[in-house]
Amino acid sequence: xxxxxxxxxxxxxxxxxxxxxxxxxxxxxxxxxxxxxxxxxxxxxxxxxxxxxxxxxxxxxxxxxxxxxxxxxxxxxxxxxxxxxxxxxxxxxxxxxxxxxxxxxxxxxxxxxxxxxxxxxxxxxxxxxxxxxxxxxxxxxxxxxxxxxxxxxxxxxxxxxxxxxxxxxxxxxxxxxxxxxxxxxxxxxxxxxxxxxxxxxxxxxxxxxxxxxxxxxxxxxxxxxxxxxxxxxxxxxxxxxxxxxxxxxxxxxxxxxxxxxxxxxxxxxxxxxxxxxxxxxxxxxx
Amino acid sequence: xxxxxxxxxxxxxxxxxxxxxxxxxxxxxxxxxxxxxxxxxxxxxxxxxxxxxxxxxxxxxxxxxxxxxxxxxxxxxxxxxxxxxxxxxxxxxxxxxxxxxxxxxxxxxxxxxxxxxxxxxxxxxxxxxxxxxxxxxxxxxxxxxxxxxxxxxxxxxxxxxxxxxxxxxxx
Numbered sequence: 001x002x003x004x005x006x007x008x009x010x011x012x013x014x015x016x017x018x019x020x021x022x023x024x025x026x027x028x029x030x031x032x033x034x035x036x037x038x039x040x041x042x043x044x045x046x047x048x049x050x051x052x053x054x055x056x057x058x059x060x061x062x063x064x065x066x067x068x069x070x071x072x073x074x075x076x077x078x079x080x081x082x083x084x085x086x087x088x089x090x091x092x093x094x095x096x097x098x099x100x101x102x103x104x105x106x107x108x109x110x111x112x113x114x115x116x117x118x119x120x121x122x123x124x125x126x127x128x129x130x131x132x133x134x135x136x137x138x139x140x141x142x143x144x145x146x147x148x149x150x151x152x153x154x155x156x157x158x159x160x161x162x163x164x165x166x167x168x169x170x171x172x173x174x175x176x177x178x179x180x181x182x183x184x185x186x187x188x189x190x191x192x193x194x195x196x197x198x199x200x201x202x203x204x205x206x207x208x209x210x211x212x213x214x215x216x217x218x219x220x221x222x223x224x225x226x227x228x229x230x231x232x233x234x235x236x237x238x239x240x241x242x243x244x245x246x247x248x249x250x251x252x253x254x255x256x257x258x259x260x261x262x263x264x265x266x267x268x269x270x271x272x273x274x275x276x277x278x279x280x281x282x283x284x285x286x
Numbered sequence: 287x288x289x290x291x292x293x294x295x296x297x298x299x300x301x302x303x304x305x306x307x308x309x310x311x312x313x314x315x316x317x318x319x320x321x322x323x324x325x326x327x328x329x330x331x332x333x334x335x336x337x338x339x340x341x342x343x344x345x346x347x348x349x350x351x352x353x354x355x356x357x358x359x360x361x362x363x364x365x366x367x368x369x370x371x372x373x374x375x376x377x378x379x380x381x382x383x384x385x386x387x388x389x390x391x392x393x394x395x396x397x398x399x400x401x402x403x404x405x406x407x408x409x410x411x412x413x414x415x416x417x418x419x420x421x422x423x424x425x426x427x428x429x430x431x432x433x434x435x436x437x438x439x440x441x442x443x444x445x446x447x448x449x450x451x452x453x454x455x456x457x
Contacts (some may be wrong), residue, residue, distance in 0.1 A: 061426065061429075061437075064427055064429050064431065064437070067429075068429035069429065072345060072346065072347040072433055074347050075348065078346070078347075079346050079377060155377070159377045162377055163346065164457075165457050169428050169451070173428065
């Protein structure tokens with residue numbers, strides 16, 4: 001396999017078809033593992049945050065829909081963790097449950113709490129934030145999956161094609177909520193605008209690949225982050241135009257870059273709750 | 287010669303046996319439809335007393351997958367022809383609702399689930415009520431009690447019902 005030169009110009013397209021072939025080049029394998037953690041950790045934590053809404057969504061149909069979407073998303077996380085397991089990184093369950101916050105590579109937007117309280121005690125969750133977060137993420141994920149379908153690592157390219165199909169209904173769902181709440185005016189609009197601001201303040205790492213970006217794109221695992229982010233902003237702009245709202249000027253990483261392991265205490269708390277049963281008996285079969 | 291080799295049947299006969307066994311493995315959430323009729327079977331590979339089955343998951347997050355894997359292994363071991371059974375899910379094939387067989391569509395309806403619409407017309411659906419056959423139905427929720435199902439309502443016989451959610455390569 002050829003490595004890219006330091007300026008990142010195109011290299012011969014070499015397809016890596018198996019985990020064994022990926023392991024032949026340590027730099028390739030390391031970049032691949034890093035990217036797979038970004039993808040799996042994103043889906044894992046956002047599916048968890050979605051599942052916390054169970055029984056609390058605005059109406060019963062939404063409860064069913066959101067639960068179903070979160071279940072699909074957890075399935076995607078499991079598949080990406082499985083790709084890591086195939087590379088010898090560790091068993092799926094321990095990758096999902098036993099890693100500390102500092103080891104996680106998810107984007108910070110996806111880990112933030114749904115609102116004050118917990119799902120058991122006085123949940124004052126913010127539905128506007130849920131709609132904005134899941135809508136923005138679904139668009140970003142779809143763009144990534146389409147890009148990954150040309151990944152140099154074949155198992156990842158094939159997995160992305162699978163995930164992409166399942167995103168169709170997720171996208172339709174969140175787009176409907178987003179457009180309707182944005183068009184509703186009054187409190188809905190005010191809260192949506194606040195949620196958009198919050199999302200833009202933290203979502204700067206959604207398309208970041210962190211400190212291994214050079215190798216991740218250099219080995220043609222996925223396209224450059226700037227190109228993908230540009231597509232994301234274009235799509236958002238079209239939707240924002242339709243509801244008469246200006247795209248915020250800047251994407252920030254106010255709470256850190258999750259790709260480099262920078263996270264909030266929200267993630268630490270989530271991990272301690274979600275992995276409680278796993279830690280109780282790590283050897284148990286699920 | 288071991289006992290297993292002694293009773294070994296020719297591969298083409300073994301294949302028929304395996305297929306028959308696979309037809310007996312039902313979707314735990316739709317017990318009238320076999321995994322073959324759901325279009326989940328990708329490949330059967332037989333090598334002496336070893337059989338390898340590859341299955342295509344319907345939805346990646348489907349919680350029934352582990353149960354299906356277990357039931358498939360049990361059904362194949364019960365044949366008594368194999369000492370080694372390997373059932374695995376593959377991710378390099380895409381499951382779409384076009385893979386559901388004619389028999390599968392009938393069985394879905396029998397269970398009270400409308401089969402998936404064959405064509406998406408302008409993104410819309412045309413689903414007949416599985417109970418009275420009326421086309422006068424409305425979509426209540428794209429998402430249903432299982433990843434592969436949606437909830438609809440029949441305005442003719444006033445029954446809520448479920449339909450298999452159309453999944454296509456065009457999405």
